[in-house]
Amino acid sequence: MRKSVYDLKKPLLVMSVFAMFACSLCGFTMAGEFTKTIKREFDISANGTTYLSNKYGKIEVKTWDKNRVKIAVTIVVKEGSEEDAQKVFNAISVNFSNGADYVKAETAIEQIRRSWIWDDGKADYKINYEVYVPATINLQVDQRYGDVYLASVSGKTKLTVKYGNFKTESVGDGSNFELAYGNGSIDHAENAYVGLSYSKLTINEANDLSMNSAYSGLNASKLNSLTTTAKYDNYTLGTIKSLKATGMYSKFSATNAGAVNISGQYNSVAMSEISKSLDLDLNYGSCNVSFSKGLTNATIKANYTDVTMKVLPDLCCYQLDAAANYAGVRYPQAMNVTYEVQKPTSHVVKGHVGKSDAPVIKASVNYGG
Template sequence: MKNVIGMVAGLCFLVSQGYAQSDIVISNTTTTSYSAYQNEDGPMRSKTFSKSFSADQSDKIVLSNVYGSIQVKIWDKKEVQVDVDIKSYSNSEQEAQKLLDEVSIEASKSGDQIAFRTNMDQEQKNWGSGKSFGGKKWRREIRVNYVVNMPAANALTLSQKYGSVTMADLSGALYAKVQYGNFNAQNLINTNNYVSVQYGDCNIQSVNNAVIKQQYGKAVTIGTVNTIDLNAQYAGVKITTIKGNATIKQQYGSGVSIGSVENLNLNAQYANINIGTIKGNANIDQQYNNLTIGSVGKVNLKSQYTSVSIAALNGDGNFDMQYNKLSVDEISAACKALLVDGQYVSISLGFNNNYNANLDVHTSYAAFKYTDQVTARLLNDTKDYSSTKDYTGKIGNGGGANVKVKSSYGSVTIR
């Protein structure tokens, strides 16, 4: 009898959700099925929802879901279809049915917006499963899983709380917010993409231009990106290729790993940074941990308590450092101006054999060592025991470039 009442109630719901604009609705079907299925975790009840709307290219699609997942698929039809599978779990069939009845899907088309939203009366109640103090198993869960079929070119806004999002290729603009779940996407082609992930992972195969915010979770992993503005907290960052400009802020987490990037603005705290190639310019501000760069063009770096290691510097350099060390293996002739200011920093600079520059070194409580590629003399008649010394000289034949090094409570080695 309860099943009959439930089916009648479902039909009444359909009638009440009818639309005056019937021409925009391709299908409007909600099917409900009930089950007294018993497993080791208790009874389960379920129902399904399906609805479609015609969609012009200018229409915007909005999805809002909790406790489940959103899977976005792409098709060639000029319509949006959403199929939802809803399941409830509890210790009794009555409670499972009550949970199921409190979940509904609201679907509408108004103007250029097509929206699907999960409504739940008890969203903030005690969910989960486990054992009570007496050892009795309990379970109280809802699963609302969306499967969305849509055209690739439509703009998409989605929100998923307590669940994950999986996306196929999308050429429309994207705004995605995921909390307590993962975001997984293939190719995001549009120039306007915003992704926010909290307490989950973000995985994108390729993206054109993107703004990404990641808080907590294992990592942001991206294959290829054109330009990116990324803010990551308590999560790692791994990007294979950045074709254009990148602005990255990283706090804590497992660090940042970038294969190659054109131009980089980086602000990092308490994270290890590893970058293969910076083809153009780099502006870096880092506090604590390590910075490792394979090769870089022009660099402007400010750091505190950071170990900095650069294999090749192929442009001008400006280093303002406090504590730890700086090591540059090879500085090429493309570097015409190099300024290093270090406090409590061990400085080691290696120059290409064909490098020629004028050299000025100022030390305070710091040692100065150099190889036969360098000629230097003390500017003043300061006694050897003086804590402050100024040197002038040249690297190679001198001229062509200017190198200035200032060190307090550290050391300077030029080779």
């Protein structure tokens, strides 16, 4: 009898599991994609300003030959039904305003309320801007959690991107860039300011650049001048005429540099060619530099820093004034040594190669190599 009772319960158990599985299927709905597009056009002066503010999507700014701003905002929602998608659409709006010399579009998102039982409170949507502006316009763009593309404009650009990437072509004088947690690319800039945080920036060409960066990287092919404050950064430069940097735990390298001025702690400096001047004040770091024709002067003050200096063949005349404590000084055999004192813990050397009134390379090293 016990065996027959056991057999009767087993089908019931299987049936109850099947019923639970069937109920779970009833609550599952395949997500579909729904779109809504908002379009506006506004007249604007040729040198006016367009303001764009968005999040959770992308912004593309293109140029045309009209003194008008055309904005198309496409909202893309993935939901289980059109009714649920409409609730998301109802929560998202774009606020427009304009005047003779400005156009403004700003995304506004309210709390999205839905009633279905399996809702986790998160809607899957994107808000994408496609904007046409005059090529002479000023731009002010603020983007969160999305990417930005800007075509060439001759006006001033102010761009802020957080948790996204950006790419710009040419921007006008006095532009401003702020990037956090993303990658950026600038093809050409005149005088500009850049703020970087946990980001990487690539610049093809810029005139005068000022920066403030942390935990970031800069890769620039051609710069006229760069003034920067860096923390935990990596600066890789091609050709630069003037570099002035204050850094901590940062790396600075250049292929061809004119005037270089770097100070700070725990920095690494590597300059393949310096053709004008060098002023270094380093603590707990490393220095590897080469001097070429055109050098006017070089001064290195280094504590607990390994220093390597090279003179390229085209710099035929120079003077050396080097003093080292708990470090050594090595110089070429061709040097005309005018003064040298070597002790167990110090080494001082003065001399010249070529003319005695040549540019001076002066180094003071304590506890280095």
